[in-house]
Amino acid sequence: MSLLDGARGSLTELSRPERWVLGVSAAFALFLLAALLTGALGPTYFLFLVGLAGMYALLSFGLNAQWGFTGLINFSVAAFFGIGAYGSALMTADSSPIAGGFNPLVGLVVALVVAFVLALLIGIPTLRLRADYLAIASLGLAEVVRLIVLNERWLTNGSAGLRGIPSFFQGWPVLSTFPEAMPGLRLVVIPGSPILLETSFWQSLLNVMLVLTFAGVTYLVLRRAHRSPWGRVLRTIRSDEDLARALGKNTYSFKMQSFILGSLIMALAGVFYTHLNLYVGPGDLDPITTFYAWVAVILGGSGSNRGALFGGIVIVTIREGTRFLNDVALPIDPAPLRLLLIGVVIVAVMRYRPQGILPPQRELIWPSAVDGGGTPETPDSGVREQKGGGSNE
């Protein structure tokens, strides 16, 4: 669904690779649909995967707003994700050592506020300096946050983690009881393999709605921001900060805005994660999340919002799709095979789609401004004019 959004407009306006991506996506979607209808893919599991993809999409939106827009190298994605997850969990969980029992909306707000403060704290000393400062400081920050969460038991419950977390809609009218209230459904598409939709399905459906709302709003905000003059300054900073400074842009302020925006989105992913999995522990702050967020952004195409969205989906497909490898009997130890396969897929994508799956559009100007002046260029060179010398007669 979201793919169509990114590639809307008539087919003819798409470049060849875009059409290719669209084709593959459509085929993939069809495949999933067929699997769902025939019962080969459990609907509840599917929704879980969609939720997960949404979560990764949020993470890569956040990182994209920092790295893709402005070139800020943030290695503490896991920390901001964790702050979101813990912020929300500490407010809402029964087992929270400090507060607990609040409405999840309170958790959401608290998580965002904490992420905001943290982003500010790390941004103030580092964003004035050279680009790699943020990289290293954030590497350190991630470790510090993880260790604090792990060791300060009075605050976070330490290694035991937090449980007893309510669903996000608890306390809301209608929605809080929606999954239980829904009848169990039994759909028979293919005789003999009925599809059962039970409470857990409805619960997952709610979760998916939630993440789609989060991701949808984020996407719309980022899309507008990206092609605005604001986004243009960020891209100028990414490529040549001195130039932006010479042109009178307060680059420090812009970098801070981009960093905070990205961090808030990451925290949002954490909030969702908390209410999806209903359990958070210090292990959730493992740097591997940062890893995967980066992979998602690059595979999707740095600087491109639809790429980031796509990257989220790709990551989940790679990580969870490889589980089906188990179904194929192989003569060697299957344990590390999945790791191997993930590695191979990453290398293969970089080999065959080096600029990412959906790189940013070549030109990003406020839409209504270019309406008269021709349509934005698409990313492939195939559509460019053939002769460099141009037509200046």
Next chain:
Amino acid sequence: LSTTDDGGDGSDGSDGGDGSDGGDGGDGSDGSDGGDGTDGDDGSDGGDTGPYQIGMVDSLTGSLSAFGERNQRGVDLALQRVNEVEIDGRELDLIVEDSESENQGGIAAAQKLVNQDGVPFLIGAVGSGVSLAIYESVVQDTDVVQLSQNSTGLNLTDFPGLLRMSPSGRSQSLALSNIISDDGYDEVAITYVNNDYGQSLTDAFVNAWEGDIAYNNPHDQEQQSYSGVISEMDSSGADAWLFITYQAEFATMVNEVYSSGYEAQFYGADSVSGDNVIENTPEGSMEGMKIVVPSAPVEEENYQSFADAFESEYDQQPTSWAAYAYDCVINAALAIQAADEFTGSALRDTVRRVSGPDGEEVTSFEAASQILADGGGPDDVDYQGVSGPIDFDENGDPVGFLQVLEVQDHAYEGIDFVEG
């Protein structure tokens, strides 16, 4: 495309309790003691002749992958045992998914097993944190039976619906506390691995310990050096050092203690023992160390045959992790055979009873399966596992035996048994 309402709660009102079907509003644990009636929906696959599929979440990669590997050996052996005999003529198929030793990975793995593969029985996971995460987010409101193979964290006790094969660490901690004070020490230095396992065992130990604690600090897993920790332990002045950690970390520490020339009496919880520790530490470096491990009485016949089979297969002594995983699979197979149908609620009912104290004590799957095949009910068998007698208490914890090992001539010798 037809849509039918299955009538929801109405149909299974018979058992009087709620929470049996689909986990409405549920505290799933209720289901365990009530004899749930049949569940009309899932009946359709009762007549199949294909294998019974159950699932397992294991640490195949990530920081606990060494444990996963040990589990895997026990699992393979157990599957051989089961499938030699078969369950009512059907094979047992175990789908193993990787948790990557992480909550996120574990939850995703369990999601796939439960909601995609539709397994009614889930073995998992290794780390206590991951087991709980899976329980909370996937299993809790469903019928699925979760049996953790390795989690010894104390707080699993608070979740009666979450069974485990390895006994709670509390009994180990109590035993250790007694052993250390019996040995005449009134001061101890502790270091523990900084996770749920290490933390909760240490907490239990500290509660039980009456003497002084000269040093008590965690260490991170998978560090390249622990010389900071051991030098601090040394300067704490305590002569009894307690290690609550994993083999790799412990082996590093032992080597560092040895090459730093420190001397102390070592004690350890289960996870520090293993052939690989013996192999990778110098002679004499752990002499006299005492370790408490949950185990079946090793002289018993079932353990012996398990150990023999294991040795002939893998050319090494089995570890307790292999034994746990072995027992998980056997227990699951028996529960399946004893249950009327292959559903979570039915298994939830039988899983405790086939190995529970009622019934005839048997020590192999074959023997137990025979009783069931001869018309015996779940209460007529009492499977005695290779890791212990496997009697789950009301909290889902097994009543385990603990064995006290001592390192003598750089090998483990059992010197004592303690009732859990």
Next chain:
Amino acid sequence: MTVLGYLANGLVFSSIIVLGSIGLSLVYSIADFANFAHGDTMTIGAYAALVTFGAVGGLGGAVLGLPYGFFLALVVGIAVAAVVAVGTEKLIYEPLDVDSIGLLITSIGIAFIYRAVIQIRFGSDFTRFGIQPLRPIESLVPYGVRVTLHDVAIVGSAVVLVGGLHVLLQYTDLGRKMRAMADNPDLARVSGIRTKRVKLWTWVIGAGLAGAGGVFLGLFNQLSPRMGFNLLLVIFAAVILGGIGSVYGAMAGGFLIGMINQLTPFFSNVVEALPIWPGWLAAIVRGLISIEYANAIAFVIMVVVLLVRPNGIAGEGAT
């Protein structure tokens, strides 16, 4: 333990980090990306040495408590790491048409592949070289220094390797060519530098040193498929601290990080002794400067160093 003792431990650990960080830094500056497979390259070296040592055994005599066979294994470890890296460059990186961040992501994939292959071949459990660990050197114990001859061997070999590299960089054309390439690859070609060849040499040196680091890490501690990966974060910290892309900076950074890592207990002793006022602050500081925050402390110190010396400790290494 005395300060001297902590310093000695730090020196040993630093030697290993330094070997890792130099290679990472070299590859960073020449091949222009942060190689996330570097840690796993160390692992490869260690396992290659393990296999070799298993095959050749002790080979008679011994120096510094290490049988001759170990040194052969070391050489093989270095060679295999280098060969694997060169093969990867030829097969994977060279044909790629991506920018440096794309290469970085590719290297994550490569890291997964290396690790998976090792795990498939050797299993995930840890192991050690079959070399009897040693007791500390007696004559040093009274000073609170508890190191073994093996530790001396590690430091000694690291010094030799680093010294050799220094000579190579300063007194040979290759070193200068490498720096030229790091600066401006296009211009390097225009000047007649065979850049592909220089790049291959860079991989040989960088991966070779990593392989050596891996072998020493195995000797110092143990071997497991995740050994190198677990060290990666620290190595990265060292490289950035030294000033990205500067080889001498990487040496200094590796040295410092290794030291800080081992000195945490000492820091906490110092903090204990400090009269900090007010009381709550003292409590917080003491709570934070303790062993469970050892890694965090290393990172915080690193950030502080960077704030004071913006270009890393080696000065203007980075551009």
Next chain:
Amino acid sequence: MSDDTTRPAGATDGSGPVLSLSGVDSGYGEVQVLDDLSIRLDPGEIVCLVGPNGAGKSTVLKTAFGMLTPWTGTVEYHGRDIGGMAPEEIVREGIGYVPQTDNVFGSLTIDENLRMGGVARDGGLDEVIETLYDRFPIIDRKRTAKAKTLSGGQRQVLAFARALVMEPDVLLIDEPSAGLAPNTADDVFEDVQEVNDMDTAILMVEQNVTKGLGISDRGYVLDQGTVRFEGTPEELLNDEEVSQLYLGG
């Protein structure tokens, strides 16, 4: 790369051009810049390429120097086809190149920059470098300074000197006087002539047309990737149209 190489390899009899491009199409990625372009450089000549910005002058040099592979047509050096040969190999053949931008190693010292220019030399490096220092005192004064600290003009001189370390047979220079003070520019042009006097043929791109053409034997006017005019400097400078359109006259 070459479709018709009829000339025998190694024909260095001095009669034919040292360097010639014939019927060359070339460009970046899929963007074509050069369109059926032919130029030649005879032994001992200085040839100057002029034309508007973006005409493809730099692209000609890059194609001749192997930084770009000609799509069609041939690049011949002493009659041998070198189209598509890598620049690092072409240097060894005896062609030198001074790029228009990014033409020094910023983080290396002046001295190291010059040494880098001589990596493909067999010997006599130190002597050549000393003579170059003598010739360009402006860089002699800063031997151990990092090149990134040089002013724009100083860099230009350094880049020029770097290419001379190889004592090339043919020198390709992209806008040598850009950014140079008038007196320094004069010096550079003198140096170009001097280098040329030592039997080095020079193909030069220059926007300072008066001075550039002033020292040249022939000139080409490029526009939109093809040669529009060719002739002696006088012919070009005196042609009304050329002068109006391209030379700012």
Next chain:
Amino acid sequence: MSEGALPKQDAVLRVDDLQKSFGGLAATDHASFAVERGTITGLIGPNGAGKSTLFNLISGFYEPDGGTVEVNETDVTGMEPYQVADHGLIRTFQTPRKLEGMTVREAMLVGPRNQPGESFVKLFAAPGTVAERESTNLAEAERILEEFEIDHLATQPATDISGGQMKLVELARAMLAEPEVLLLDEPVAGVNPTLAKKLKDQIRRLNEQGTTFLLIEHDMEFVMDLADPIVVLDQGSVLTEGSPEEVRSDDRVIDAYLGGGT
């Protein structure tokens, strides 16, 4: 040194006793001069004389070791570049800056100052205003591109253009910022003479509309034609200043800079 060569009533830029050294080298050595409002002031001097350094000091990229810079009567010494720009002073770079991932006209649109669309809040609060200004800016950008004869490049990637074209984009972008004072560092180095002539007219026209220029250029024809007065810098300090004729006939200038040829 040559204080008082011109009446100093309305200096839009005043540099007073400015100093900057790198290591032992005094790149700017007690330099003082003023730029009168409405002039095109030339700044010439040998390579390495410190002209670009002076630009960096004025525009806030370098912190001076001593001395002051005033823009519009405000002391801007030590200010951040963007603050200096806020006081109406914009500079270009000698080596053109490349903007990756942008088309030429996008790269131009970075130029205008104080765009409403540069405020994150306004993007959502006042999209109409943003769109309106964006359209005007775009039209203006395309107009300038046309004047510079590079309109055909508008949708080309900003990195894939020739060296001279980059200089043109750099200059065009700075013009879009509509500063009061524009500092140009060798605007026509590498630009084709025919086009350079047209640029000269552009600069003159903008100047007539009120923009003050400070111009570094080695192309004597260009600078002598355009600028009055001309400041000559040598070894970091002002050697002399005056009208083109005065400068051209000054022996010291001929010696240090012009050489015998011209």
